[in-house]
Amino acid sequence: MKKLLNLLPLAFFAGLVVTLFFLLGKDNAELKSVMIEKNFPSFSLSTLENPNVYIDQTSIKKLPALINVWATWCIACRVEHPFLMELKDKSIISIYGLNYKERDNGDKARKHLSRIGNPYEFSFFDPKGKLAIDLGVYGAPETFFIDKNGLIKIRHVGPLTADIWEEKFSALLKK
Amino acid sequence: MKAFFIYLSIFIFCNSISGDNFKERYYFDDPVDQQRFVNLLEDLRCPKCQSSNLSGSNAPIAQDLKLEVYNLIVEGKSDKEITEFLTSRYGNYILYKPPLEVNTLILWMGPFVFLLLILAILFYLRSSSRTRFKNSKDLR
Numbered sequence: 001m002k003k004l005l006n007l008l009p010l011a012f013f014a015g016l017v018v019t020l021f022f023l024l025g026k027d028n029a030e031l032k033s034v035m036i037e038k039n040f041p042s043f044s045l046s047t048l049e050n051p052n053v054y055i056d057q058t059s060i061k062k063l064p065a066l067i068n069v070w071a072t073w074c075i076a077c078r079v080e081h082p083f084l085m086e087l088k089d090k091s092i093i094s095i096y097g098l099n100y101k102e103r104d105n106g107d108k109a110r111k112h113l114s115r116i117g118n119p120y121e122f123s124f125f126d127p128k129g130k131l132a133i134d135l136g137v138y139g140a141p142e143t144f145f146i147d148k149n150g151l152i153k154i155r156h157v158g159p160l161t162a163d164i165w166e167e168k169f170s171a172l173l174k175k
Numbered sequence: 176m177k178a179f180f181i182y183l184s185i186f187i188f189c190n191s192i193s194g195d196n197f198k199e200r201y202y203f204d205d206p207v208d209q210q211r212f213v214n215l216l217e218d219l220r221c222p223k224c225q226s227s228n229l230s231g232s233n234a235p236i237a238q239d240l241k242l243e244v245y246n247l248i249v250e251g252k253s254d255k256e257i258t259e260f261l262t263s264r265y266g267n268y269i270l271y272k273p274p275l276e277v278n279t280l281i282l283w284m285g286p287f288v289f290l291l292l293i294l295a296i297l298f299y300l301r302s303s304s305r306t307r308f309k310n311s312k313d314l315r
Contacts, residue, residue: 005296031222034266101235129239136264138222138236 033136033155040067040146041134048099048106048113048123055124060146062094062121064173067144068160069098069132070123072112074140080159084119087165093173097123100132100140145169201245208248215244215257218271228271 035041040057047053060067068084070077087093097120102109106125113120126132135144136155145154153172156164203209216230223234229241240261247257261269273279 005300008296031268032266034263133239133243134264138265
C-alpha cells in the first residue's frame with residue numbers, strides 16, 4: 001500500500017499529461033450552437049437589394065436552405081464566395097444572405113455583390129446585428145442549414161468549403 | 176516598499192489602458208442599474224475572444240452584446256431574464272459561472288473531491304508513520 005502511495009504523484013502527473021494532451025489540442029474556437037433543432041428566430045428587416053422591401057422569417061420560402069452570414073468587411077467571406085456561387089450555379093441548395101453589420105446604408109455591399117456575383121436569393125440587411133444576436137452569431141462568416149420544416153440543423157463557423165460541405169451538409173440534403 | 180508602489184502604479188496604469196471604457200458611453204438614470212450593468216458585463220464571457228469578459232473586450236460582437244444588455248436593463252428586465260436571454264442564444268458558454276448541472280458537476284464538486292482525497296492520503300501517511308515510529312521505539 002505504501003509503495004502504491006509513492007506512485008501516486010507519478011500517476012497524478014500521468015493523468016495530467018493525458019488530459020492536457022487531449023484538451024489542449026482541441027479547437028474550442030467553434031462554439032456549439034444552442035439554436036440547433038430550433039425554428040429560425042422571428043425577425044423583421046429590409047432586404048439588402050431593396051431597402052423598401054420588408055421581410056421576416058416566413059420570407060425564407062425555398063427550403064431546405066442555407067443562411068449565410070456575410071459582410072464586405074469580412075475577409076474570410078471572400079474565401080468562401082466562389083463555393084457559394086458554385087452551390088447556386090449548380091442549383092444544389094438555395095442560399096439566403098444575412099448581411100451583417102455594414103457600416104453604411106448597404107451601398108458598399110450592393111456594389112460588392114454586383115461585382116463578384118450574388119449567390120443569394122436575397123440578403124437580409126442587418127446593420128445592427130439584431131437578428132445575428134438572436135441566432136447566436138459571433139462573427140462572420142457563419143452558415144446555418146435550415147431543413148424543409150424550417151428547423152436549424154447545422155451551424156458552421158468559418159468559411160464554407162467543398163470539403164466541409166461533403167462532410168457536414170450534403171448528407172442532410174439527401175434526407 | 177518603493178518597488179511595491181512602482182508595481183502598483185504600473186498595475187493601475189495597465190488597468191486603465193486595457194479594455195473598453197464602456198462605462199462612460201452607457202448612461203443610466205439609476206445608479207443601481209449602472210452597477211448591475213457593470214456587474215453583468217464582468218460575469219459574461221465574450222463569445223468571440225473566449226478568454227475575456229464583455230467589459231474587457233472590444234470585439235464587434237462584444238460591443239453589440241453590451242448594447243443589448245444595456246437595452247434590456249433599460250427595458251426593466253431582471254438580471255436573471257438577461258442571462259436567460261443570452262444563454263438561450265449563446266449557450267452556457269457565455270456565463271463565467273456555469274450553472275450546476277449534470278455535465279458541470281465535476282467542475283463544482285471536483286475540488287472538494289480532491290481535497291477529501293488529499294486529506295485521506297495525508298491522514299493515512301501520518302498514521303502509518305506514527306505506528307512505524309512507535310514500532311522502532313519498541314525495538315529499542
